[in-house]
Amino acid sequence: MPANKKINIDEPRWDQSTYWGRARYYFTTTNPLNLLVSDKRLDEAKEIVTKYRRKGDMGNLTEDELWRAKEIYDSAFHPDTGEKMMLIGRMSAQVPMNMTITGCMMTFYKSAPAVIFWQWVNQSFNAIVNYTNRSGGSPITNDQLAESYALATGGALITALGLNSLVKRAPPIVGRWVPFAAVAAANCINIPMMRLQELKEGIPVNDEKGKKLTMSKVAAQHGIGAVTISRISMAAPGMALTPVVMDYLEKRGTLCRYPWSNAPIQILLCGFFLTFATPMCCALFQQKASISVDQLEPEAQQVIKKKSPPPEIVYYNKGL
Template sequence: MILPCSSITGRAKHFFSSTNPLTLFSSRIQQEKCREIVTNYKKGIINPTLTIDELWRAKTLYDSTYHPDTGEKMFFLGRMSAQMPGNMVITGMLLSLYRTFPGVVFSHWINQSFNAVVNYTNRSGNSKATNERLFVSYCCATGGAMTAALGLNKMVKNSHGLAARLVPFAAIALANAINIPMMRSNEVSEGMELKDENDQLVGKSRKMAVLSIAQVTLSRIAMAMPYMVMTPIIMNRITRTAYYRTRPWMQKYSEIPIQTFLAGLGLYFTTPLCCALFPQKSSVEVLKLEENVQKEILSRPNPPKVVYYNKGL
């Protein structure tokens, strides 16, 4: 089992590699080869010609492409490596189409559809949410984001400055606070899988599920904050310049490209850095778990003192 990294610097380096959008262009043959190298290495089967650099490159592509618990290949749009290109385009729309009702509805529908795919793909362990639960989570998050955006737009309808431009971020923060807990609510009701150092399932904890969902929600909001706050501030400054105001063509056509570029630049850094805020493979002492979970684990022969779980992304 790969133990959690306690250093945020080490985690950041890992996620800068595994969230690299270029991994999306790897071929099926490359992915399968990397999967074989990593799974064989975990079993102690090591090709004598395999170098350390080749092993790390294989692990980077494996971590980017396959789910850490199930080992299944993740849908490419749901991978964290798709966050930068996917959210870059969507954020450009969110920050540029916030003034009109159709623009708000369309951009937030697209955004929440993308988020639903990402949240489901990066859920923890082997937990399976029902189709009904997924649909309700999606509808609530989309409805919450649209309601927040439209309501806040009405409050600042006479403002054409920074306040109006910050409405999309407020709506996104609310949607994340709704979508992630609802999408993963079955982990709270059933418990999050706990494993020993040999990757053997030893129990399930609701307490760790609540903590993990809170950490993921905080990470996602923090991930969106820099580029969804700084981009409107920069764009607001640009629109106040004489150069911008005296060029109608720039006022008409430049807003979406500029904000899309700035969002992409921000996402390149915020995606790996915010994924690294908390260990994805986390550990907890058995004595800090719920009493019934402690009893279950400690009743096993040679019980572990520390167990591990995947908090998800």
Template sequence: MKINIDEPQYDQNTFYGRFLHFLHITDPRLVVKTEKELMNAKELLDKYRDGREPIGTTKEELLSAKYIYESAFHPDTGEKQNIFGRMSFQVPGGMVLTGAMLSFYRSNSAVIFWQWLNQSFNALVNYTNRNANSPLTTTQMGIAYLTATSTALGSALGLKKYLSTRASPFFQRFVPFVAVAAANCANIPLMRQTELTSGIAVFDEEGNRATHSKVAAVKGISEVGLSRIAMAAPGMILLPFLMEAIEKRKLMKNPNIIVVFQTFAVGAILCFMTPTACALFNQKCSISSKTLQKCEQESYKELQLKYGEKIPKLLYFNKGL
């Protein structure tokens, strides 16, 4: 039986179906796939589309190639993504950075270094997983990066100073999460600002380009922002409570053991939260044509010219990750 390798194998209209889909493509083990393995997966999928796959190719081999491909190649352009910006790198990358931010939050120099490094990582992830149909200039990327980094540092240092004399050391553990959440609210929209100013392409159910929409961009970027905060929240909120309890034990008096334990605990949480957060919203996002009629008259007029009285009720676009 032929399978559609260009569509998810699980129902994307349900959270569970989306979770299973992202569980495969965010698998951190895919990060270590070699260049040869990535290209072999791409080649097999290309051959299958043309009906030229090797005799005896199994469904399992095709699905394995599909997940390898989707973990490393952009869904809009088909270009190979930077390894550090892939969603499959979220667990190892987020594990180290979040573990460090939660461990080294007492000195200003440590806060500055780890928040800067985290926002540099986030900027790369946001750029890599954007809707690639909207180009971004080097100047725009630089402004977005500096603004997000400044927001994170300002939030972290400001809260740290404010809470240093007003809150217990326990509550100061939550400063990194507030800084990360605030920076995400700035980083993602700024790194994808072209989508907001120019709109993104939206398509009908058959995949034909219908028009451009700024409202669709706002919806997609908002959902991505909420997903990223949800991804970070459990580790950065629950771990302070856990560490407060276990640091009283004799074994945990060693600061090196605390750092290692906390880092791997973050990794364990991210293994579950990365696909969970990605699954909160459908990557193939939809918007009603009635919304365009109310909010974007020019885009709606383009729909009228193209479809006449048969304007699609729903239009679709890649919201990014």
């Protein structure tokens, strides 16, 4: 690499204005293999990133090695706070955790105790992910955390148990889709509730250079809405298509001949779909999202329009 070439590692390696650029970025940050990186290597990656940001000196590193350090850093450290995130809350844990949980939810969807247990496990995991990946600068209290957890779990259980009772006489495949309906309903509750503080106080909106301008509730609404759509879309392929495959295997008698294969097949199918759906649905919206100043609430517009010159577009971290 030329000695005078500077790399902006505060921006992803690939063009985030394009869908495939974002998809390539999320394929690296959601890569389950990142979970195997040791704490020592994570700290080394953070040191490399911090040093390069401060001095712009790569030392003996190649460009690829610098980007690999940044990828490791992004997979484990919060983009706003810089704090190391808990292991199962990281995006790299999405595929192995979700494939196990959703596979079991779809395997044991007929039994009420099993529905209660696996929906509880799912919402516990979702609460951890939502808390870990919340937008920075918006602390959540223990009371808000407990309220979100209780409402999301309750919403999922009411949806799952209620729909199960309604579809008893429907074709078997309809019953297999009940867990997806419950997950979608719970996401619509869990994500806004987990980030309620952002809806009340707003999130930071910045200029093009990353300088904070003010707080905006409207930006928070847009970010939370985008995350909710991404999460539901992420679950859709595995939870909607896996029942079709299982219904086919059931009609052929495969599940009767090999009853032990039910859960492993569904878990593996969910894992296959999630491997692609997780990064590709995260890429639906830009992480560094933009919004026109005219779309913000009047109070935020007044603050921004006092700047010289006032920007027409501002940016915010939508969260994950």
